[in-house]
Amino acid sequence: MIGVDWNQIREIAIAVLLIVGCLMSLAAGIGLLRFPDLLSRMHAATKPQVLGLFCLLAAVALSAGQWVWVPVLALVWVFQLLTAPVSAHMVGRAAYRSKHLKEATLVADDLAQVVKGAQALEDARRSDDAPAESDVEHRG
Amino acid sequence: MMTVVVWVCGALLSLAAAAAIWRIMRGPSLLDRMLAADVLLVIVGSALLVHAAMTKDLSNIVFVLIMAIAGFLGSVTVARTVAAREQG
Numbered sequence: 001m002i003g004v005d006w007n008q009i010r011e012i013a014i015a016v017l018l019i020v021g022c023l024m025s026l027a028a029g030i031g032l033l034r035f036p037d038l039l040s041r042m043h044a045a046t047k048p049q050v051l052g053l054f055c056l057l058a059a060v061a062l063s064a065g066q067w068v069w070v071p072v073l074a075l076v077w078v079f080q081l082l083t084a085p086v087s088a089h090m091v092g093r094a095a096y097r098s099k100h101l102k103e104a105t106l107v108a109d110d111l112a113q114v115v116k117g118a119q120a121l122e123d124a125r126r127s128d129d130a131p132a133e134s135d136v137e138h139r140g
Numbered sequence: 141m142m143t144v145v146v147w148v149c150g151a152l153l154s155l156a157a158a159a160a161i162w163r164i165m166r167g168p169s170l171l172d173r174m175l176a177a178d179v180l181l182v183i184v185g186s187a188l189l190v191h192a193a194m195t196k197d198l199s200n201i202v203f204v205l206i207m208a209i210a211g212f213l214g215s216v217t218v219a220r221t222v223a224a225r226e227q228g
Contacts, residue, residue: 015145018190022152025183029159032176038169045175048156048182053208056189060201063193072201079208087178087212090219091171097223100169 010062017059024052037102038095042088049084053077142194149190157183174218181211 024047031044057073095101096111103109160183163176185207188200 011141014193015141018145018149018193019152021186022149022156022190025156025179025186026152026159028179028182029156032163032179033159038171038175041163041172041175045179048179048186052186053182053189056186056193059193060189060198063196064198065196069198069201072198072205076201076205076208079205080211083208083212087215087219090216091175094219094223095171098169098171100171 014059014062017055017062021048021052021055021059024048024055028052037105038100039092040105042092042095046084046088049080053080146190146194150187153183153187153190170218170222174215178211178215181207 028044028048031047032041035041035044054077057077061070061073157180160176160180164173164180167173167176185204188204192198192200192204
């Protein structure tokens with residue numbers, strides 16, 4: 001352990017973490033510009049929200065050099081982890097309902113079957129006699 | 141070395157912010173703009189964190205905490221509005 005300059009190692013770690021965190025932001029920016037539809041842009045937007053924020057918070061913790069700040073920084077990350085899925089869920093739901101997506105880019109659409117089933121049930125309940133199956137066919 | 145890192149981080153964050161603002165201007169739909177605004181908020185928080193790491197002055201960390209806690213309210217509200225408008 002003689003000759004190891006821990007301060008320099010810490011500085012290098014801080015620099016690497018900062019640059020990686022900022023690269024995540026840049027990746028999100030490029031993704032926002034280049035991706036074709038809303039759902040793929042949402043995929044790009046989560047990079048700085050989770051991994052980028054973690055790298056920057058780790059850099060701040062290393063730079064502060066006191067354990068006092070670690071709970072606060074952990075709190076920031078935990079809250080970000082708790083709230084990012086909420087907004088992503090709501091935006092994705094609104095995007096699916098208002099058809100703001102390119103069907104061609106979807107590999108699988110599990111929700112379509114569920115929506116169709118729910119629609120059929122709703123229609124069957126509305127018109128008492130018509131069975132759900134024929135209603136679906138009629139809908140085309 | 142730290143000066144170089146600050147400049148690199150500033151350039152990366154500026155490019156990312158420019159891209160997000162471009163998407164806010166051009167976004168075909170309201171949801172695209174809201175998503176880009178979310179990303180812009182995170183970029184501003186990242187800039188605050190870079191500043192905190194460089195100056196060892198953590199008085200701005202409160203704003204990053206508020207960003208993490210309350211940042212999702214805007215996009216949830218807009219998403220609900222869009223969904224309600226499409227249904228009604």
